Amino acid sequence: MKRKLLYVDAIREATEQEMKRDKSVIVFGLDVDDPKAIQGTTRGLVEKFGPNRVFGTPLSEDAMTGAAVGMALAGLRPIHVHIRMDFMMLAMNQIINVAAKSHYMYGGQVYLPLVIRSMIGKSWGQGAQHSQGLYSFFMHVPGLKVVAPTTPYDAKGCLIEAIRDDNPVIFVEHRMLHFQKGLVPRKQYVVSPGKARITAKGKDVTLVGISHMQLECIRAKLYLESVGISTEVIDPIWLSPLDIDTISKSTAKTGRLIVVDNDWISCGASSQIVADVTERLQGKREIRVHRMGYAAVTCPPTPPLEKLFYPDGPKIAQAAYRMIKDQKSNWLPRERKDLQEIEFKGPF
Amino acid sequence: MKRKLLYVDAIREATEQEMKRDKSVIVFGLDVDDPKAIQGTTRGLVEKFGPNRVFGTPLSEDAMTGAAVGMALAGLRPIHVHIRMDFMMLAMNQIINVAAKSHYMYGGQVYLPLVIRSMIGKSWGQGAQHSQGLYSFFMHVPGLKVVAPTTPYDAKGCLIEAIRDDNPVIFVEHRMLHFQKGLVPRKQYVVSPGKARITAKGKDVTLVGISHMQLECIRAKLYLESVGISTEVIDPIWLSPLDIDTISKSTAKTGRLIVVDNDWISCGASSQIVADVTERLQGKREIRVHRMGYAAVTCPPTPPLEKLFYPDGPKIAQAAYRMIKDQKSNWLPRERKDLQEIEFKGPF
Amino acid sequence: MNSKFYRSLYRIRRVEEEIARVYLIDKIKSPVHLSIGQEAVSVGVCEALRSDDIVFGSYRSHAFYLAKGGDLKRMIAELYGKITGCAKGKGGSMHLIDRAHGVMGASAVVGTTIANAVGFAYALNYQEKRSIVVSFFGDGAIDEGVFHESLNFAALKKLPIIFICENNLYAIHTHQFQRHANPNIWERVRSYGIPAQRIEGNNIFKIYREVSKAVKTLGTRGTGPFFFECMTYRWKEHVGPGDDFHLGYRAEEERTPWVKNDQVKRIASLIDPKKRQRIENQVEEEIREAFEFAEASPFPKDFELYSDVFKKSK
Amino acid sequence: MNSKFYRSLYRIRRVEEEIARVYLIDKIKSPVHLSIGQEAVSVGVCEALRSDDIVFGSYRSHAFYLAKGGDLKRMIAELYGKITGCAKGKGGSMHLIDRAHGVMGASAVVGTTIANAVGFAYALNYQEKRSIVVSFFGDGAIDEGVFHESLNFAALKKLPIIFICENNLYAIHTHQFQRHANPNIWERVRSYGIPAQRIEGNNIFKIYREVSKAVKTLGTRGTGPFFFECMTYRWKEHVGPGDDFHLGYRAEEERTPWVKNDQVKRIASLIDPKKRQRIENQVEEEIREAFEFAEASPFPKDFELYSDVFKKSK
Numbered sequence A, B: 001m002k003r004k005l006l007y008v009d010a011i012r013e014a015t016e017q018e019m020k021r022d023k024s025v026i027v028f029g030l031d032v033d034d035p036k037a038i039q040g041t042t043r044g045l046v047e048k049f050g051p052n053r054v055f056g057t058p059l060s061e062d063a064m065t066g067a068a069v070g071m072a073l074a075g076l077r078p079i080h081v082h083i084r085m086d087f088m089m090l091a092m093n094q095i096i097n098v099a100a101k102s103h104y105m106y107g108g109q110v111y112l113p114l115v116i117r118s119m120i121g122k123s124w125g126q127g128a129q130h131s132q133g134l135y136s137f138f139m140h141v142p143g144l145k146v147v148a149p150t151t152p153y154d155a156k157g158c159l160i161e162a163i164r165d166d167n168p169v170i171f172v173e174h175r176m177l178h179f180q181k182g183l184v185p186r187k188q189y190v191v192s193p194g195k196a197r198i199t200a201k202g203k204d205v206t207l208v209g210i211s212h213m214q215l216e217c218i219r220a221k222l223y224l225e226s227v228g229i230s231t232e233v234i235d236p237i238w239l240s241p242l243d244i245d246t247i248s249k250s251t252a253k254t255g256r257l258i259v260v261d262n263d264w265i266s267c268g269a270s271s272q273i274v275a276d277v278t279e280r281l282q283g284k285r286e287i288r289v290h291r292m293g294y295a296a297v298t299c300p301p302t303p304p305l306e307k308l309f310y311p312d313g314p315k316i317a318q319a320a321y322r323m324i325k326d327q328k329s330n331w332l333p334r335e336r337k338d339l340q341e342i343e344f345k346g347p348f
Numbered sequence C, D: 001m002n003s004k005f006y007r008s009l010y011r012i013r014r015v016e017e018e019i020a021r022v023y024l025i026d027k028i029k030s031p032v033h034l035s036i037g038q039e040a041v042s043v044g045v046c047e048a049l050r051s052d053d054i055v056f057g058s059y060r061s062h063a064f065y066l067a068k069g070g071d072l073k074r075m076i077a078e079l080y081g082k083i084t085g086c087a088k089g090k091g092g093s094m095h096l097i098d099r100a101h102g103v104m105g106a107s108a109v110v111g112t113t114i115a116n117a118v119g120f121a122y123a124l125n126y127q128e129k130r131s132i133v134v135s136f137f138g139d140g141a142i143d144e145g146v147f148h149e150s151l152n153f154a155a156l157k158k159l160p161i162i163f164i165c166e167n168n169l170y171a172i173h174t175h176q177f178q179r180h181a182n183p184n185i186w187e188r189v190r191s192y193g194i195p196a197q198r199i200e201g202n203n204i205f206k207i208y209r210e211v212s213k214a215v216k217t218l219g220t221r222g223t224g225p226f227f228f229e230c231m232t233y234r235w236k237e238h239v240g241p242g243d244d245f246h247l248g249y250r251a252e253e254e255r256t257p258w259v260k261n262d263q264v265k266r267i268a269s270l271i272d273p274k275k276r277q278r279i280e281n282q283v284e285e286e287i288r289e290a291f292e293f294a295e296a297s298p299f300p301k302d303f304e305l306y307s308d309v310f311k312k313s314k
């Protein structure tokens, strides 16, 4: 149980173990079989399972997603990989109009055990078209499941769960999480929908951090500690279906909710969570809520603007501080070097 | 000022007047030049302006949207028409990754005076793939404007505004509104972003009805009158940018907000509006909020299930009644024949 | 052979005529896209298939659904929105399915099932199954990028799939000439290294013969795909039960040769009148029963609204 | 002619070598996709254009940007993320633009600008302008549906556009053979009725000559489009400043003939050494100035984060 793995290796291991278990699991997508092996997440798979089970494709996001649907209809359990969420915009018709709807519109007769892996880019000039989250699109449409694990442990458990799930699952990775290290059991295990993870216990404010923003929330918590504020941090892990109970309960306890998203705010996951919790707690408990996410602009590649574009530990800490102490406070913690590398602890 | 027009004729008139005014306005898209002329909204235009300015296209949503972007870059003001929102899923890459971002990512050097008209289907077995709203996708991404006029008056004014706007505007029509009648001035006028319309004054509850749901909210208001509840109804008209001030103020007055969307709730416009108003009024005014929208399932074509799928006047009235009087109440008004046809009054 | 052809042709024609008749009394609250005039393509192709072969198609779905053996009762019930429908009333006329007979679905968005069919064919190869896939689509689907992406992939992987383009000259009211500078669909397809040909004249025998050859070749894996552009003609309006010559986008004379060349009549004339009468009686009886079944069936109960969103995994 | 070619080729080569050199000290915090080895395509094409002609391209944007006359200072400043960059630091290396010189932008999503270029060409026709459009893209873009949709439309409307496929054999690390059963891009294009040919050997003269002919023909409207598949080779890794033969997806020997056939050297040998020296000195000076300019320029101020989301309409 003490074994540490990188996130990418956790993904790789989950894939390999599931492929061994079930011959119907196959992996395909642009560059999955190339020397870079999708940051290493597909390394060695083609050698182990052969080019019929692991293959690169032409640049044809629309048809390849449609093909994944067809394979799933035929009883395979395809894992289709996109190296950027942004490129999924080319596959929206198949995802929204076909994959999400087939089980329902055929009266339950068919089902699609399909995983779509995709990555959010950040930094080093990713810019306008390589940095988007956009998973709220998939949370909007019934018939899709969405998961965005942040730790190597959850990456493995969620991917195994996603592969075994009989429905289309959008599996959201973040490039800045790919080389995070954490404890990962050797055996197979699942991290299922329905249970958000409380990653830090606290009593003054609830921070919900999605995808990479989970890390920033943990940083914020450490900054807030230094000013005597006790923070509860929650990682929803599965975004659809979403464990709103855990978030509601925590908010009922702390009276304050900040949702920090790795995406824009308008009609995003942060709006959904804040609206849901508000509806649930109204009349029961007075609360304060706040949404944070990308600035409402296109992502700029130049470093000084990019820094302003994203929420980060200090900014999140400031928002919590303001909510608790004083809306007008200018307190903003200085970035601490020792918080630059945060390793996920566990096992959970 | 007493002239009444159908919604479709208001659209047609706006287009024609703007084409006369400005030679750079062109109209294209599947079937715009065919005998049905997009429900009549493009009738006669090809005869008046010729096939270079008004033309049907191959079935190529992705490239035709990309072409619209290119035309706008070259200084034209294209109106590109899709007969269903659902088909825009094929054009998401150009809309989200290119149209929304060009002005920003080229540092303001280019701009895209582009209108994308699209229609939401309903009833008569439209089913899974001809019934979606999905405009929340466009509200999510910075760089796009979104408008969903509900009256013939606003249809004309908003379309003229959209054509003259130098940014990409997603213009959302609803097929059930197309044959609504209402007063429409002959002259050109604009209905600009920044001003939601209070379509009925009231004091007990605020109903925000988007697109076709505006009509259902007006029905709900009439049902509620009969039980002595006074309803304020708001039509946001422009969804992005959204006039949240008007909605907030009304909610501050009534203390109650119900947002009824023509789309799913999760990460939808209703979540956005509820979260925004909550953030603004917290600590100032205790309020109750509630979101309504499509049932969280794929749209079923069979009439009895389809009826359950959509919010309607009685269901909205019930939700308001419960919020005001008693959460457990079973009151549900019987559908009134005299409310089946609601004509928009005005001018506003 | 001829009587098999005739039964299938006659059945499709008569089912759709009945749909058109019943449509006027608003029992079918759903768009209907009739294939009247085009039946020979579906029948010619599907008669060349085995029952475990798979077909995918578009919203113009009645003909290939029935030709492949799809259940008639459940189809009509689906159009009526009844719980006994092939999709429990949740699909409607544009999303017919009958897994037991290899009808894997239909899409209301043009072109989408082409990619699904290609993926299914990949899976069949991978699973070492002997069946093959047929993908039906119209001339309008050619314009869509997904068609090309799908061809490219199918050719690359040499998949066991037959593409059938039902070229009825129009996408709604827009002629192929208004959409393609070069109306040579089969030529475009050949450039991918896919054997492709055009079959003129809605000729059921020719279609059957050519598709049968392709099916035979596909018995050996790694020999696909194949492509056929089948020229045909839609007699009725794009959607709905009526004629549409009054719209002016096409002249009634354009239809005349196709009506003269009606494959239902053609095959009828080739079989023994008594046999023919027997077939027709059986089909009429089947149709009567199917509409009665649909009428008598209940609508889905309210709880069905929320069923089938997700499949519970075991 | 030769000295014009040489100046442009040498300038692109040297700019990119400088980028590669500077990259190691992390001043450029942006992905860079170098065209070293491929310059002849951009130069051969752009030398055949007029300054009011328009080009669109992909993230591998340095060569066509410079070949079309794009401002060097503003390009390097853009890579450095400075406010003086051609997109104020908001575009980065993958979205170079210079409207004044007809460089209308570049996309990081493969294939997208092809459709934009087609729309632009439609507008030029409509506006009765004399200029034409060139759309640059890689062999990877051929796989995307939007390529086909765009060709079909351009052919239908006979648009004044020249499509240039820079076929460097690879999409990232994936060879064309792994993506196309039939590596005959030009043939696919011909099936749309578009004149299309492959130009072998990265030959700048041939490219210039053939494109010039097409440009001339396009002087008469209704004669387009044209298509050229220009065979070329990327010497460096897909993204970044280094070599990539260690990755194993291609052998260094594959590059050898292309290096032997280096068009920069080839043209260098054709011009008078003194003249050549003068050109080189001028270019070196220009490059030095450009990097100094970029270094010295300030980053965008904070308020720039929120500018340029929407254009204010007048």
Ligand SMILES: Cc1ncc(C[n+]2csc(CCOP(=O)(O)OP(=O)(O)O)c2C)c(N)n1
Pocket: B030, B059, B061, B083, B087, B090, C060, C108, C109, C110, C111, C137, C138, C139, C140, C141, C142, C168, C170, C171, C172, C238
């Ligand atoms: C992607 C998409 N775009 C547009 C439409 C609207 N539409 C419905 S049917 C149709 C014509 C399709 O023509 P074709 O493929 O030739 O089939 P046919 O109706 O002739 O059988 C169009 C454009 C659609 N359903 N899907």
Ligand SMILES: Cc1ncc(C[n+]2csc(CCOP(=O)(O)OP(=O)(O)O)c2C)c(N)n1
Pocket: A030, A059, A061, A083, A087, A090, D060, D108, D109, D110, D111, D137, D138, D139, D140, D141, D142, D168, D170, D171, D172, D238
């Ligand atoms: C739509 C899309 N899919 C995938 C990618 C990832 N990607 C970036 S470059 C590239 C290869 C493109 O190859 P090619 O078009 O030949 O251009 P080259 O890099 O060789 O100049 C890929 C797949 C992308 N940017 N866009």
Ligand SMILES: [Mg+2]
Pocket: C138, C139, C140, C166, C167, C168, C169, C170, C171, C172
């Ligand atoms: Mg057709």
Ligand SMILES: [Mg+2]
Pocket: D138, D139, D140, D166, D167, D168, D169, D170, D171, D172
């Ligand atoms: Mg390439």
